Amino acid sequence: MNTIGFEKVRQILEKELENRNLRKTTERFTILEEVYSRNDHFDVEDLYDTLLSKNFHVSRATVYNTLDMLVACGLVKKHRFNGDGAVFEKALGFRQHGHLVCNECHHIKEFCDPRLQAIQDNVGVALGFNITDQALVFYGTCSEDNCENRISAPLKKEAHQ
Template sequence: MAKVKDLFRDYLAKHGLKVTRQREIILEGFMSSPSHLSAEELYLRLRKDHPNIGYATVYRTMKLLADSGIASERHFGDRQTRYEPNTSEDHHYHLICNSCGRIIEFEDAKIETLLQQTAADHQFTLSHQRLELYGLCPSCQGG
């Protein structure tokens, strides 16, 4: 977490922005979150312990985290921007339930190999990738 805080502080300083306690609280709350949160969901989670943090501050800070490369903005078909930490070089993929919106992350070496091979077959150099599969989770299937 200290490395991420340093990256964020460096980004803010480089762009002439202040390191505020509110921004640090938002960063900590985001990085400790177990799921893909929207700015509103993070705000609702944080305001319990930090009622002085407003929604606009959370929204703007999440944009800063995305711009700095600490977070990735994701769009899973529910018309909300969701955020996830950029914590490793490992690629992971998403299963998204069309009914309840549940997001399940998974890793699969076979998919990774297939994507790399497909790119190589087409003499294409990958910069990044995204795989999202939509359907029904076990709960919404009635099982």
């Protein structure tokens, strides 16, 4: 899905730091690199633990503050699914997509559909609205039999008629 190189992402962060008169620290760029090496949704603790497991010692406050800055400059998207804590995903260079969130196991699946862009364009034109972003989330129950986070018994799969 990635259509943009990490160097471009790094340049955007550098410019943002310059605009905010902030230092270009190793911690900020390491956090950015870790975010862009992932292909999943993660929370602050996941990211913090991953950095520690790679022997990169950084404070939780630095992780929180850096993620907030990355969200503000459009490099990371922040979601709140099911009222749970915030989860993040890299944002730049990825196709528009929606999310399926299981109400039981909380697993998140992404899906792409070219009709999403057409719907966004049609709604914008019809309502005279310049849409700059969208988030489509479907909530339900997945059919993963071996889900490690399932709260209740797995659903029985019904035969299609």
